[in-house]
Amino acid sequence: MREIKAEIIHGDCVNVLSEYSDNMFDLIVTSPPYADKRKNTYGGMAPDKYVEWFLPRSEQFLRVLKPTGTFILNIKEKAENGERHTFVLELILALRKQGWLWTEEFIWHKKNCYPGKWPNRFRDAWERCLQFNKTRHFKMNQKAVMVPMGDWANARLKSLGKNDVVRFDSQVRSGFGKNIANWVGREKAYPTNVLHLATECSNKEHSAAFPEALPEWFIKLFTDEGDTVLDPFVGSGTTCAVAQRMRRNSVGIEILAEYCGLAKEDIAVGDYQLFEKGGRNARRNGSKNH
Ligand SMILES: C[S@@+](CC[C@H](N)C(=O)[O-])C[C@H]1O[C@@H](n2cnc3c(N)ncnc32)[C@H](O)[C@@H]1O
Structure with a gap:
């Protein structure tokens, strides 16, 4: 059986990726820090500065993605002063100018989103998963997600x-x-472009971790076994852990050392153990009880 590699790299993805050759990755699936979010955990930038911050990073993504590859960007604009901010819309336009095709938008419906009350809107129960490609002829295994x-x-x-x-x-x-x-x-x-997935609500140590089913779905759809997946904002490492379990190579980049450590734990445990123990959260919960 071919060896599968998973690598977690500590650093800013713009610098780390500048060391990589062109056309290396089959899929980029990621959730960057959202504008003005999570200031107390991993920074956050003003919505007005977001596009300017993102573009040098997406320039690298464009360079390292194969022509047949896909870039999935999970993002959601917040409401500010009673209006939705427009930075995501501006980002989409800027990415198109940068050379990306905006090929699709998936909606991640968060099935278990918690209740709340706001004066002028209802609780937010969905996020965007924007799909970008370099060409119209990208790899897409539609049957794999029937x-x-x-x-x-x-x-x-x-x-x-x-x-x-x-x-x-x-x-x-x-x-x-x-x-x-x-x-x-x-x-x-064939499924629709709405994904009904619960958010990750167990005791993971990252405040914005993907549910495993999210990267899993995109990895199934856009890659084959042995392909290589990149998550340039890998956080707790969900994308790499899932890619490893699905026998895809992966590279995860994370700017905060503590999250790198978390991500590396799962990679070290490896695919078979993750399966046996019912996933990474089950393993973490289990280890806490001992
Ligand atoms: C929304 S979280 C990703 C969570 C991840 N999907 C998971 O399942 O854990 C975004 C992550 O990007 C990291 N980050 C922020 N700026 C970065 C940069 N320039 N390069 C690499 N990582 C960065 C943050 O520290 C944070 O952990």
């Missing part, structure tokens, strides 16, 4: 009259996939 068709198929699809199907078909001038009649009786469907 989902059970579910009961709605019987009720909704089978009740379509012949005319409905024909009308639908002629409206969209579709190929096989867009013609709903072709999906009747099938067990699996």
Whole structure:
């Protein structure tokens, strides 16, 4: 079996990546520090300065990503003075100018988001996962993320009259996939661009850790075994731990030494132990009880 490498590097990703050659990575999946967030843990920059801060880093991402690769950016703008800030929208436009294609936007619906009350809005239950690519011909294993068709198929699809199907078909001038009649009786469907995932709510020692299912989904969709994944803001190392379990090589970069230590713990434990113990949180909880 081919050896799988996982590496956690301490430093600012802009400097660390400047040492890497072009076109090294198949997937970049990351959640950077959000503007003005978490000032007490790992800094945070003013929303107005965010694009300026991000662009030198994304320039490196663009250089080290393979032409067939994908960049997934998990980010969400907060509300300020009663309005949503526009820095994410500005960032999208700036990234396009930098040479990225903005190919898709996935919504991460946080299934278990906690209740709250604000004077002029409801609780925030979703974040963006923006997809950027270098070319239109990127690797995408759509079959790897198919989902059970579910009961709605019987009720909704089978009740379509012949005319409905024909009308639908002629409206969209579709190929096989867009013609709903072709999906009747099938067990699996392709997912939508909304991911319904719980946030990580166990006692991980990083305040903004990914749920493992988030990088897992994108790794399945955009890479094959043996490919190489980069998380330039790796925090507690979720992306690398998951990549290792899925037999993908990975590099994680983290500016704070304490998080690097945390991330390295999981990498050292390795894939089989993580599986056996029910994931990294189970292992951490277990070790705390002893
Ligand atoms: C939102 S957290 C990522 C959490 C991660 N997804 C996880 O599962 O633990 C962002 C991380 O980026 C790190 N960071 C901030 N600026 C950085 C930089 N310039 N280079 C590398 N890491 C940085 C922060 O210390 C923080 O741990």
